Amino acid sequence: MVFERKDLLGTRDLSAIEIRSLLESAESFKEIAERPLKKVPALRGKTVVNLFFEPSTRTRTSFEIAAKRLSADAVNMSASTSSLVKGESLLDTVDNIQAMAPDILVVRHRFVGAAHMIAERVGARVVNAGDGANEHPTQALLDLVTMSEHKRVGPGLTVAIIGDIAHSRVARSNIWALTTLGVTVRICAPPTMLPRELDKIPGLIVCERPEEALDGVDVVMMLRIQLERQDRLLFPSIRDYARVFGLNRQRLDLAAEDAIVMHPGPMNRGVEITSEVADGSRAVILNQVSNGVALRMAVLFLLGGQGHE
């Protein structure tokens, strides 16, 4: 295995070899979910702390199941019960957790760079489970695992990412990982949700309209629209967004015949994706969720497992 890092903070700095190693390792963990006894002793005696400063049910559960299937002791700590409400600084909170000698911290935080800050502070290994709009590496990697089940992920593949790019860590982590592997990435968002100067990133094609982004594409990745953003004058209404940018059957027909449809969840049915598409034969959305556990097992194993005994 080629993964020598202390932490997994993002996909931006990962090499193609590192990404491939993580994906291969995830493949080997998939099978555990099929066993009657879904447990291996790989991380027995290791402590994994899920440090969630932002509410998240799915990601936290996925990491927790991954840790438990590796026999690690998984502890959840969420912001609502944390000291943040008491006015303690992030670094003080982290120092306290470090003092309890965990092996791996899985960190979700609403601000950019929080996981990086923690990683520089502690001896424990850190997995970024989402920092603001910056990175969500395990999501991108599980997306790659899912794509690999249907496509050859490399040059020749075209992926369209459609939605609120500006505020999406999922989009960013996917952009870095996919472009590193030589995949062509098309980006489409309302201009109000498209970061300026995104077009300076090599390997990205920015499309104005979803029709353009979808044309002959192999993979369609729809992003969640955060409904509360409506207050921030970013788009006129949910109805208008769904009309212009939502993925429906007619639009999906523009994609390649064997195109797959992905969504990082949770979905707003009828907004960025119609139920017909989300529940249709080309959707691999629940496979993403299953693969999430395998990929996270791989990440926890590579960071905390035998390689580092």
Added chain:
Amino acid sequence: MSSNASLLLKNVRLIDAGQNRDEKNLDIFLRDGKVAEIGSSLNLPADQVFDLNGAWVMPGAIDLHVHLREPGFEHKETILSGAEAAVAGGFTSIACMANTNPVNDSAAITRFILEQAASAPAKVLPVAAISKGMAGQELVEMGDLAAAGAAAFSDDGKTVANSKLLRHALEYASIFNKPLLCHCQDNDLFAGGVIHEGMISAAHGLAGIPTLAEDVDIARTIMLAEYLKVGVHICHLSTATGVRLVRSAKARGVKVTAEATPHHLFLDERAVVDLAYSEDLDEHVRPQQLRYNTATKMSPPLRAAEDVTALREGLADGTIDAIATDHAPHEATEKAVEYELAPFGVVGLETAVALGLRLVTEKVLTPLTLAARLSLAPAAILGLDDRGSLTIGKAADLMIIDPQREWVVDPGKFRSKAGNTPFAGWRLPGRVVKTIVDGRIVFNL
């Protein structure tokens, strides 16, 4: 030493924009706190004589823009600690902004600042707010404040969004001959932003502050000054468009002046994700955290590389009149938080002049234009005719610089209470070795 003593500085290179003079092998005689004589081989009896061996003598630097935090935030800085930082960096006069607690919006606060400053080593010039509480609603009592000693007016950190109020402030302040120092920012376009809206914000998901937020307000401010035929000063220009707007306004005769900070002249947005992107930092003092270091967070933010180039051109051609630090001290723990939560601002008093020397070695400025940007122009902007130059009869406020004395910026050694500088670990080409205020040596390295 008392200020009626005399001091003879021998064998100096005098660099004084006010006299348009850059001359070696001169002696300068200071008496009664003033410049008394300049010549070669002066043989005058003096209480103290220094042979300076060719060191540079420049008028003391004058900073149009500092935050001294007192009253209200003395844990960040005090008038005394800020003044000590100032003289350690070659600044002999500093204009302190009004965003204290309480805000400097009344004569009582202005007098308090002056009282606290009475024993400080640098001359402290209180800048009063434009609006009461800096709330942008009602004008302060400008006449009362000017009489109490306010040197200028500014709602720095906030912009006066109400154009009618800003109009009246410009009109009313003009009768006291006190400048308005305008922090130009469209609050709605700015809102929520953390770093420059550009390549780095796009890649890292940090909310952007568009150049537009600054530029539309610079345009508005210039239009008001032009219409009213009054002067106005623009704080901390950071954008290429801002430079262009000021340049074209000056060309058509608008009485606009502008400043730029050293951090905007040396760093661009890349510093947010890699503090060492442009410099080989000294390993002993380089910060541990090079990525998302909150010492790169200030308002206006570090802009794109092309903005830095435009600022340097503007500084060289005089579009930008003055170098000002926007010295904004914060306690270490206040900055040791998530990037998005950290307060804006960096310190600058102890590095600005040395960075100015670096602009000379990089051929952006000549020694004479550096003296103009650091001293002559700021004095003129504030209407201080007793300083900014070392002609005979002016205040003996000066800095002595060893242009060969390389040093490493180490925030641990700052006189300021705060160390939030983005320049930690930089090697700078020369430094201030003595600072003299009213003929008194107030800093001696």
